[in-house]
Structure formats: C-alpha cells, structure tokens
Amino acid sequence: MTRKNKKEIIRELTPREIVHELDRYIIGQQAAKKSVAIAIRNRWRRLQTSESLREEIMPNNIIMIGPTGVGKTEIARRLSKLVNAPFIKVEASKFTEVGYVGRDVESMIRDLTEFAVNMLKNEKAIEVHDKAVRLTEERILDILVPPVKRSQQSEHPALPDEHTLNNEHKSTRDKFSEKLRSGELEDRTIEMDITTSQLPAMQVFGPFNAEEMGMNIQEMFGNILPKKTKKSKMTVADARNILIQEETQKLLDTDSIVKEALERVENSGIVFIDEIDKIAGDRGHSSGPDVSREGVQRDLLPIVEGSTVLTKYGMVKTDHVLFIASGAFHIAKPSDLIPELQGRFPIRVELESLTVEDFVKILTLPQNALLKQYIALLETEGVKLEFANDAVSEIAKLATEVNEQVENIGARRLHTIMTTLLEEILFDTPDKYVGKTIMITKDMVDEQLSHIMKNKDLTKYIL
Numbered sequence: 001m002t003r004k005n006k007k008e009i010i011r012e013l014t015p016r017e018i019v020h021e022l023d024r025y026i027i028g029q030q031a032a033k034k035s036v037a038i039a040i041r042n043r044w045r046r047l048q049t050s051e052s053l054r055e056e057i058m059p060n061n062i063i064m065i066g067p068t069g070v071g072k073t074e075i076a077r078r079l080s081k082l083v084n085a086p087f088i089k090v091e092a093s094k095f096t097e098v099g100y101v102g103r104d105v106e107s108m109i110r111d112l113t114e115f116a117v118n119m120l121k122n123e124k125a126i127e128v129h130d131k132a133v134r135l136t137e138e139r140i141l142d143i144l145v146p147p148v149k150r151s152q153q154s155e156h157p158a159l160p161d162e163h164t165l166n167n168e169h170k171s172t173r174d175k176f177s178e179k180l181r182s183g184e185l186e187d188r189t190i191e192m193d194i195t196t197s198q199l200p201a202m203q204v205f206g207p208f209n210a211e212e213m214g215m216n217i218q219e220m221f222g223n224i225l226p227k228k229t230k231k232s233k234m235t236v237a238d239a240r241n242i243l244i245q246e247e248t249q250k251l252l253d254t255d256s257i258v259k260e261a262l263e264r265v266e267n268s269g270i271v272f273i274d275e276i277d278k279i280a281g282d283r284g285h286s287s288g289p290d291v292s293r294e295g296v297q298r299d300l301l302p303i304v305e306g307s308t309v310l311t312k313y314g315m316v317k318t319d320h321v322l323f324i325a326s327g328a329f330h331i332a333k334p335s336d337l338i339p340e341l342q343g344r345f346p347i348r349v350e351l352e353s354l355t356v357e358d359f360v361k362i363l364t365l366p367q368n369a370l371l372k373q374y375i376a377l378l379e380t381e382g383v384k385l386e387f388a389n390d391a392v393s394e395i396a397k398l399a400t401e402v403n404e405q406v407e408n409i410g411a412r413r414l415h416t417i418m419t420t421l422l423e424e425i426l427f428d429t430p431d432k433y434v435g436k437t438i439m440i441t442k443d444m445v446d447e448q449l450s451h452i453m454k455n456k457d458l459t460k461y462i463l
Contacts, residue, residue: 006165012044018082025078025368026071027361032064032349036075039322039347040083043268046320058190058319060346061304063276064326065334066351069410072326078270086116086261092279092325097295105299112269113316116261124257125248132247137180139243140236141191144180145173186237193229194242258313269321273300277327280336297338303346320403354403354410359396360410370414374422381430390442395421397448421448 013021019030026033039062045087046057064072073089082089090108125132146171179185234242279296303309306319325345327334334342354362363371371387377387399413425438 001161002410003450008334012062015041021082025366026074027358027365028354029071029075029351032071032075034350035062035347035349036079038123038312039324040079040270043085043270043322045342047267059322060347061323062347062349063334063345064243064324065329066326066347067330067353067408067410068328069408069412070351070354071411072328072351073274075276076326077326077412079270083270084268086112086119086265087270087272088112088115089274091274091278092273092296092300092327095279095296095299097299105296105303106309107274108271109265109303109316109318109321111313112321113261113265113311116265117313119259120257120261120264121252128248128251129244130229132244132251134438135247136240136243137177139247140239141173141176141179141189143192143239144185144188145169145174175427180236186235188236189233190239191231191233192233192239192243195229195246208226224277227367262314262316264376265321266287266317267320269318271321271323273323274324275327276325276337277329277334278330278431280329280332280334282325294338297341301338301344304341328407334413354400356393356450357412358399359399360392363392363396370418375395375417377426378425378429378438381433382435383433384436385425385428385438386439387440389443390444391440394442394445417449424448 015034015037018040020035022033039060043059046054049057063077066072076089080089088108088111090111095103095105095107176185260383279293279300281293304320304323306317309316309318323345334348363369371392375385395414395417399417402417403409403413419442421440425433
C-alpha cells in the first residue's frame, strides 16, 4: 500500500483535536494533555519526512507526575481509543528483573506486537467482509439446496435430462437465495460441518515460559496436527456467524498483515507505563522484596533507548516506539529513578491537585460524569434522580476536605462519597421509589454525611 493510500484511509487527529477529545472526559490538566497531543502528532509528522531524516528523529518520551486520582491513567485510557496506532497500557509494578519469577520488560513489546496484528486483522476483515458474506451465502445455499449429482441417463431413461435438472435446481436455488436475504430462513435448522482443533494442554518447565521464548507452541502444533470436523445442528443465523468468520480467515493474507503490523509497531507504537514510581527506590540501598526494583529499571533502559526484541511474529526494533510513563511519586521522587532512565524521559509534566471547582466540573461536565451515571442507573428502575446545584457544590467541598484530612486520592474520593450518600436510595429502589422523582439537596448531603465527617475514625475507614 502506498503512503498516499495510507493517508486516505487513516486520518490523524491534530494536537488541538486530541486535546478537545480528552477534554470531554478529563477536567483540567491542560499541560499534560498538550504534551501528550504533541507527542502523538509528532509520530505522524515523522512519517511524512524523507527516509534519510526519518531514522534520525527520535520520539520525546514523557513522564507524567502527579497525585493519584487526577487523571494520569484516564488520559491513557482515552488515548487508546483516539490514536490510530498500536497502543498498550502496562503496570510497571508487574515486571520483575531478569532471573526472577514473573514477567520481564520485553513482554510489553510482545503484547504491543500482538495488539498490532489483531488491530490490522480487524481492519482487513472489514475490507473483505462483503466478499465473505457472499461466500457464506453460497455455502448456506449448498446446504439448503445441495448441488445436482450427474445421473447416468442411459441407466435411467425415464429421468429428466441434465439440462432440465439444472434449470430446476437453479430456479429452486434462486428462490431460497431470496428467502435467505429477506431473513425468512433465519430460524431454520441446518446441519453443517464445524472445524475443531483439539490441542493438548502444554506446560513449559524451567525459568522461562513460551511467551518469553517469543513462540506460540500451541499455534505451532495446531498447524501440524490435522483439524477435525464434526457435524452440528444449528439455526441459519448461528451458522452464518460461524461461516463468515471462516471465510474471512481464508481471505486474509496473514504474511502481509504481520509485515505491516511490525512496521506499525516500529514506527507508530505507543507504550503507556503506569505506576513507574513503584519501581523507584533508594538507589543502592534496596533489599528484601525491593531488590529487583532497580533491576527492572536497568532492564527497561535498553527497551526505551532502542533495542531489538524477539516476538513470535519476528524481530521488533523499539528505537521509534513512544513511551509515556506516569506515577504518583508519593513516597519515591522522580530523582530516585536511575539517572539513565530519567534521561530517557526528557519531557516531564506535573499534574495539579484537584480543587473544589474541579470536583464540581468532574461531577457534571464529562460525558461519563458520576452524576450522569447514577441518574442513568436509577432511570432503568423508573426513578428520576436530580441534584440541586448547592448539593453538587457541597459534595465537591466534602471531597476536598476529606482528601486534605485523610489521604489525597483525587477524584476517586467522589466514588466513596457518592456511594455513601446514595446507599439508602439505591437499596430501597425499586420497592419505594418507582415512578418518583428524588431531588438531592444540600440538607440531604449534610444529613447523610455530617456524622461521618465529624467522626475522624469513621471518615478514615468509610470515606
């Protein structure tokens, strides 16, 4: 596929459009949104440059620093739906140093490659969908109206000649084809052969597993062992779904998909490493369970800087993969990361703590706002839930106070406060409130939460 065709198929968002989309779900944090938007757009800009310069343009990796619950992980979640590129989010705390039991850091690149291959398969499947539907229709018609077997005219002179049989068969097939397209045969039961692959359960013993070897042993054996078929009865509607998948797989060119997927990973891949502060510690003073933290950082260095990783689809170079890291850094500091790793993340963005005004906006403005969620939940039971403006302000004020007094967990505090506030209403619906309108007022918020706010021990454990 030429670059021109790629441009026609893939429309990249501009930085301003990316920020606008993020604004629909995340309140504030404009600096972080801008940095991420520019980094994403630079991926596309690099691909438009000349081949000689393209290899020299390195991605500017980003590290986002800020208290928990201010939007770091949410930015990653929303980005994954916006970018037209291979994107995965991983937790740094899940990786262990090479030699320890657990996942090594190279597995993030293997996961990214797997995601890219599946992403491309889905794109190609859409392209061949219409053809797969036509082929599926022919296969269903072959079951409903089996092809005419050539008869020995000499042995059965009384039978109609072959030309007449063919005309009758074609006429019958056309009638069934019309019924099939109109949906009249959807509930009709047919018998068809289904391919089943019965692979033995396998386990790899030793300090490594099949994933770390970059291999898929089950797929390897699946290609060697013969596939079995079994007769199964089902409706035409169910058979269509199975046959469309089979025909789609036949139409896909796996080799070209893998080749293009590897190119996408190397040129447009994005890895979001969350909780990177969990692998930071006092350098040179680690012991006990923390002994592998610095080792994970050392293993992460060559991946972020640029190295070649073995995957089951082939070798992947990480030189131009964009890495975005984030961490709360409550206990550790960004300077506790080893200097080499700090240098691999040149763009450092600090996210701000949330204010009362931010909490009010979080409760009301985003498309997935918490108040909208509870209103929609109770609507399913025939109950109309409404919130007075002063009640929303009071909820935001209480959330800020609890964050200051107990532990700052950001916007997640709103979930605990809202659950406590609406507990009785959620419990008594639909028994008491069907067809009613419930207005949440400031007095109701004070009544439900004041006794908990006054008791510091209750505040600590409930809110």
